[in-house]
Amino acid sequence: QSSGMEFCFSAMACRRRAKAPKARQLSGIACAALMASRWSRNLCIPLVDLEGPNVGLETLSALRSIGAFQARLPVSLEYQTCCCFGDFRKILAMSEEEKRRFMVGKDLLSLHGYQPKGELGERYNAHRSGFVCHGLRPMPWLSEIQEMRIAVWRKEIWHFIGRIFDALLMEMQEDVSTAEKGVFSEKGNFDMVSHSQFQVKEMHPAPGGGAELVRLPLHQDPSFLSLLIHGSNDPPGQGLEIWHDDSESFLPIPRSGCGIATIIVGQLFHLLLGRGRRFAKGKHRVVTKVEDMEKPRLSATFFFQPSPEALLIPLVRQRKATAEVEPISFRQRRLRSYGRFTRAEP
Numbered sequence: 001q002s003s004g005m006e007f008c009f010s011a012m013a014c015r016r017r018a019k020a021p022k023a024r025q026l027s028g029i030a031c032a033a034l035m036a037s038r039w040s041r042n043l044c045i046p047l048v049d050l051e052g053p054n055v056g057l058e059t060l061s062a063l064r065s066i067g068a069f070q071a072r073l074p075v076s077l078e079y080q081t082c083c084c085f086g087d088f089r090k091i092l093a094m095s096e097e098e099k100r101r102f103m104v105g106k107d108l109l110s111l112h113g114y115q116p117k118g119e120l121g122e123r124y125n126a127h128r129s130g131f132v133c134h135g136l137r138p139m140p141w142l143s144e145i146q147e148m149r150i151a152v153w154r155k156e157i158w159h160f161i162g163r164i165f166d167a168l169l170m171e172m173q174e175d176v177s178t179a180e181k182g183v184f185s186e187k188g189n190f191d192m193v194s195h196s197q198f199q200v201k202e203m204h205p206a207p208g209g210g211a212e213l214v215r216l217p218l219h220q221d222p223s224f225l226s227l228l229i230h231g232s233n234d235p236p237g238q239g240l241e242i243w244h245d246d247s248e249s250f251l252p253i254p255r256s257g258c259g260i261a262t263i264i265v266g267q268l269f270h271l272l273l274g275r276g277r278r279f280a281k282g283k284h285r286v287v288t289k290v291e292d293m294e295k296p297r298l299s300a301t302f303f304f305q306p307s308p309e310a311l312l313i314p315l316v317r318q319r320k321a322t323a324e325v326e327p328i329s330f331r332q333r334r335l336r337s338y339g340r341f342t343r344a345e346p
Helices: 004-018 028-042 055-065 076-094 098-102 144-171 269-275 328-340
Strands: 068-072 113-115 130-135 198-203 212-219 225-230 240-244 249-252 260-265 285-291 298-306
Touching: 055 068, 055 144, 076 130, 076 144, 076 198, 098 113, 098 130, 130 298, 144 225, 144 260, 144 298
Parallel strands: none
Antiparallel strands: 068 260, 113 130, 130 198, 198 298, 212 285, 225 260, 225 298, 240 249, 240 285
């Protein structure tokens, strides 16, 4: 498990090399590539210190090498998260008949309501169920107090991810067309939060033999970035694993609980910021050991994405002249890719 201090030393060393006499000045993304290669060899999911001096470099390096990283929530936000998970457990404890009163609709781009186990996504939801919330739409399955509490908490999560958005853009400022603060935040020029999807789902025991079972198949999120919080640290990481292309192996998430956020790169990140630049795909799955099958697994996930009508225009500068391609809307892309996404790999 790498420490924040190790990250700082690596970043400082990388910066020193960039300033050495007669050496070519390294851009932020080039420096991140050097750090990424080291992390890739270490084969661990880094815990990034968002209060550290090199947060942009560390997050960028993690997305390049592994496609994911973890960060601690501020103490106040961790407390809010614990309270909201108490609400989530009460909601999911309702009878199946009562939960089905709030079934999701047919619009795949704005799913909102209850998703029963095994429906809408076939194998992808074979062992889990829960509620999906789109944007700021009302949540009638909540009490007034619960809805107010979760709304405040969700806004704080949006603020938390906004800091990560800004740090990444500042680190990539030499490679992107805009690096102004708040461009991906609520009401920004490329707002990724107002139309984000938020879901709370619990895992159900999966039948079968063997030492461990795949309860969520390998897949890549269609979002820009995804932020995941687990309600428990037993077992640590809750069975979430990230596929590492270079080593052709799965890297287990080492930490979980209400104070830990796991951030995973998605397909939109590659489209908007990854053209001609190597980033890990961030494919992931959930594997559970037989002895942990009966332990509760509850998670809250934010899928940060733009408005359905937003045009998907890459923000990175082209390194060489290429034929221009007419941009499509997020709606067009999602409708085109939804079938592939729901047919998750085994």
